[in-house]
Amino acid sequence: MAYHSFLLEPISCHSWNKDRTQIALCPNNHEVHIYKKDGSNWNKIHVLKEHNGQVTGIDWAPESNRIVTCGTDRNAYVWTLKGDVWKPTLVILRINRAARCVTWSPKENKFAVGSGSRLISVCYFEQENDWWVCKHIKKPIRSTILCLDWHPNNVLLAAGSCDFKCRIFSAYIKEVEEKPAPTAWGSKMPFGEVMFESTGTSGWVHGVCFSDSGNRVAWASHDSTVAVAEGGKTAVCTSLSSETLPLLCVTFITENSLVAAGHDCYPVLFVYDSNNAALSFGGKLDVPKQSAQKGLTARERFQNLDKKASVDSKEAVLESVHKNSISQISILNGGKAKCAKFCTTGMDGGMAIWDVKTLESAMKDLKIV
Amino acid sequence: MMAALHIALRNPPINSKNPAIKERAQNVVLKVLTSFRGSDIEPAVKSLDKNGVDLLMKYIYKGFERPVENSSAILLQWHEKAFAIGGLGSIVRVLTARKTV
Numbered sequence: 001m002a003y004h005s006f007l008l009e010p011i012s013c014h015s016w017n018k019d020r021t022q023i024a025l026c027p028n029n030h031e032v033h034i035y036k037k038d039g040s041n042w043n044k045i046h047v048l049k050e051h052n053g054q055v056t057g058i059d060w061a062p063e064s065n066r067i068v069t070c071g072t073d074r075n076a077y078v079w080t081l082k083g084d085v086w087k088p089t090l091v092i093l094r095i096n097r098a099a100r101c102v103t104w105s106p107k108e109n110k111f112a113v114g115s116g117s118r119l120i121s122v123c124y125f126e127q128e129n130d131w132w133v134c135k136h137i138k139k140p141i142r143s144t145i146l147c148l149d150w151h152p153n154n155v156l157l158a159a160g161s162c163d164f165k166c167r168i169f170s171a172y173i174k175e176v177e178e179k180p181a182p183t184a185w186g187s188k189m190p191f192g193e194v195m196f197e198s199t200g201t202s203g204w205v206h207g208v209c210f211s212d213s214g215n216r217v218a219w220a221s222h223d224s225t226v227a228v229a230e231g232g233k234t235a236v237c238t239s240l241s242s243e244t245l246p247l248l249c250v251t252f253i254t255e256n257s258l259v260a261a262g263h264d265c266y267p268v269l270f271v272y273d274s275n276n277a278a279l280s281f282g283g284k285l286d287v288p289k290q291s292a293q294k295g296l297t298a299r300e301r302f303q304n305l306d307k308k309a310s311v312d313s314k315e316a317v318l319e320s321v322h323k324n325s326i327s328q329i330s331i332l333n334g335g336k337a338k339c340a341k342f343c344t345t346g347m348d349g350g351m352a353i354w355d356v357k358t359l360e361s362a363m364k365d366l367k368i369v
Numbered sequence: 370m371m372a373a374l375h376i377a378l379r380n381p382p383i384n385s386k387n388p389a390i391k392e393r394a395q396n397v398v399l400k401v402l403t404s405f406r407g408s409d410i411e412p413a414v415k416s417l418d419k420n421g422v423d424l425l426m427k428y429i430y431k432g433f434e435r436p437v438e439n440s441s442a443i444l445l446q447w448h449e450k451a452f453a454i455g456g457l458g459s460i461v462r463v464l465t466a467r468k469t470v
Contacts, residue, residue, distance in 0.1 A: 164467075203465040223465040224458035241419060243456025 001359075003321050003352040004042060006035070010347035012055060013101075013328060018062035020332050024048075025345065026055035032069055034086075050077050050088045057102035057113070064108045070099035076113055076123070078132060091132040093121045101147050107154045109176045114145030120159055122171045122191075137169050137192045147207050147249075151214040155180040155189055158217050160205030166219040166227075168196040184215045184231030196235050201225050207249040207260070207329075212337035216272070218258050220247040226260055228272045228279055240270065240279040249329045253339035253356065257282065261326035261344055265318055267354065283363050285354065286320045324348035370405060371413050377401045378417070378424055383468045391470065398428045403443045414450045422455040426463050427470040 007027045014025035022045070024034045032055055034046040053073030060067045067086065070076040074095050077088040093099060097116030104111045113121045113134075118141045123134040143162035150157055150171075157171045170189035172180060185195040196217070198205075203223030210217050218228045224246050227239035247262035256274070261267040269282030324347040332353065334340035345351045377398045382390045405413065417425060429451065432444045451459065 202467050203461075222461070224461045241423070241458055241462065243458040245457050246461055 001321070001352065001354055003350055005348070005350040006042070007349035009349055010324070010327070011345040011349055011351065013058045014330065014343075014345045014351070015058040015060040015067070016330060016332065016343070017060050018065070023351070024058050024060055024067055025351075026058060026069075027349070028054065030054060030071070030073075032058060032067070046086055048079060048086050048088070051075065053098065056098065056100050059102050059104050059111065061104040061108040066104075066108070068102050068104060068111050070102040070113050070115075072098035074098060074115075076102060076111075076121075078111075089132065091123055091134065093123070093134055094136070095119065095121060097144075100144060103148050103150060105150045105154050105171075106152055107177075110154075110171065110173060112148050112150070112157055112171060114148050114159060114161075116144040118143055118145075120145055120148070120157065120169065120171075122157070122173065124173050124176045126175070135173065135191065137171065139192070140194065140197075141167075146205060149209050149217075151183070151185075151210050152212070153180050153183060153214060156183065156185060156195060156210075156214070158208045158210055158219075160208040160219050162204045164202050164204065164221070166198040166201075166205045166208055166217065166229075167194055168217060169194060185235070196229065196231065198227065198229060198237060200237055201227050201239050203246070206262070207247065207251075209251045209258070209336075211252040211255050212335060213255060216252070216255070218250050218252065218272075220250040220260050220262065222246045226250060226258070226270055226279065228258070230274060230277070236277050238272070238277045238279045240281065242268075242281065244268070248325060248327050249344075251329050251331060251339075251342065252336045253331070253334075253342065254337060259285065259329065259342060261329055263325045264320075265322045265324060265326060265346070266320040267326065267329065267342075267344060285359050285363070321352050322346045322348055322350060370401075370409060371416055373401050374405075374413050375416075375421075378421060378428075381424055381427075381470045383470055394470070395428065395431055399432050399437075399440060402428075402432070402447055403440060405443075405447075407446060410446055410450050414447070414454055417454075419455075422451055423459050423462050424470065425451050426455060426459045427466065430463050431470060 009028040012026040022036045030051045032048040035042040036045045051071040053071045055071045057070045067079040076091040079086040095115045095117040099113050099115045101114045110124045120137040121134040123132050126133045147160040155172045158168050160166045170193040201221040203221040205219050207220040225239045225241045229235050229237045245263035247260040250260040258270045266286035271282045326344045326346040329344045331339050332341040343353050382394045
C-alpha cells in the first residue's frame with residue numbers, strides 16, 4: 001500500500017500506460033502532466049498543453065500507446081508519441097457542452113466521450129480522410145453522461161447519467177468492425193440501441209463498470225447505493241443501500257467482488273452472490289494508522305461537553321489514507337478478473353496504490369471471492 | 370406503541386401528488402413519534418428494516434420543516450437513534466429522493 005501526494009490541488013482524472021511506469025493526470029487545470037516512476041520518486045516528464053478548459057477525462061490505450069483527453073472546452077484530442085514529444089490531433093465532437101469522460105474501446109479502434117450535451121460521441125478513425133469521425137447516441141438520454149465503460153466485445157457501452165439511470169447502449173460501427181456475436185444483453189445490436197436501462201435507484205450515476213466477462217454491470221449512485229445487474233433473458237438488478245456517503249467510482253476486481261470509493265475517502269469492498277442475487281458489504285479497505293491515544297484532561301472533557309455536547313474524545317481528523325474524496329479508481333494489474341493491484345486518486349491530490357493480497361491478509365474477515 | 374409505529378409507516382403517500390394526503394400522513398406519523406417515551410425510541414428504530422429506517426428519516430426531516438411546540442426536540446431524539454442505524458446514507462437518500470413522503 002503506497003501513497004504518493006502529487007499536488008495540493010485535486011487530481012481531476014488519471015490514466016496509466018501499459019507497463020504502469022508512467023501516469024498521465026490532470027492537476028485540475030487545462031494541462032495534462034505525465035509522470036514517470038524513477039525508483040520511489042515520480043518525475044514530471046511531459047506537459048501536454050492544448051485544451052482551453054479543464055481536462056475532465058484521460059485514457060491511455062495500452063497497445064497503441066495513444067492518449068485521448070477530453071475537456072470542458074468541448075474538444076477531445078488524441079495524442080501520439082512522436083519521438084519524445086506527444087503530438088495532438090483534434091477530434092471534432094460536435095457537442096455544445098463540456099465533455100465529461102472518455103474511454104478507449106478494448107480493441108482501441110474507437111473511443112466514446114460522455115458529455116453535458118446529453119449525448120455520447122462514439123469516435124472512430126476514417127482512413128480515407130485521415131480524420132477522426134464521430135457518431136452520436138442521443139435517445140433516450142435526458143441529462144449529462146457522467147461515466148462510461150466498454151464491454152469486452154468492443155460493441156456494448158455502459159453509460160451512467162445524471163438522469164438517474166444506468167444504460168447499456170450498442171456502439172456498433174460497421175465501418176470498423178463486423179457484426180458482434182449475441183451476448184447476455186441481447187443479440188440485435190444496431191448502433192444506438194438501448195440493451196438495458198436500470199430502474200430502482202435514484203440519484204446521479206457516478207461510476208459504472210462491466211465485469212470481466214461482460215455479463216454483469218455495476219454502478220454507484222448518488223443516493224448512497226451500489227447496484228449490480230446481471231444480463232440474461234430478463235436482466236436481474238440488485239442494489240444495496242449503504243450507510244456511508246455516496247460512492248463516486250466502482251470497479252470489479254473479480255467476477256464477484258467490487259471495490260468502490262467515494263466521498264468517504266476510503267475504498268470499500270462489496271461481494272455479489274449471483275445464486276441469491278444479493279449484494280453485500282464486504283469490508284472497509286483501509287489500513288488504519290495507529291493513532292496515539294491521548295488521554296483527555298478533565299478540562300478538555302468539560303470543554304467538549306460544553307461546545308459539542310459530546311462525551312467522545314474523537315477528533316475531527318480523518319484516519320484514512322486519502323484526506324479527501326476519492327474520485328477515480330483504476331486497475332493496475334490482474335485485469336478485472338483477478339485484480340492484484342488497484343490505484344485510487346482523489347481530491348486531495350494524492351494517489352494510493354492498493355495491493356489486494358496485503359489487504360486480504362490485513363483485514364481478517366475480508367474475503368474476495 | 371411499536372405496532373402503532375409500524376402501522377403509521379405502512380403505505381406512505383410517496384406516489385401521490387395530493388398535498389392533503391401527504392399532510393394527513395405526516396400528522397399521523399408525528400403524533401405517533403411524539404407519544405413515544407424517550408427510552409422506547411431505540412428499540413423501536415431497531416425493529417425497523419432498512420427501508421423502514423429510510424422512510425422514518427424522510428418523515429423526521431419533513432417534521433423538521435414545520436416545527437410545532439415541542440416537536441423538534443422529540444424529532445431530534447428520533448433523528449439521533451435513526452442516524453445510529455441508518456448512517457449518513459439514510460440522510461443522503463432523504464436528500465436525493467425524487468418522490469417525497
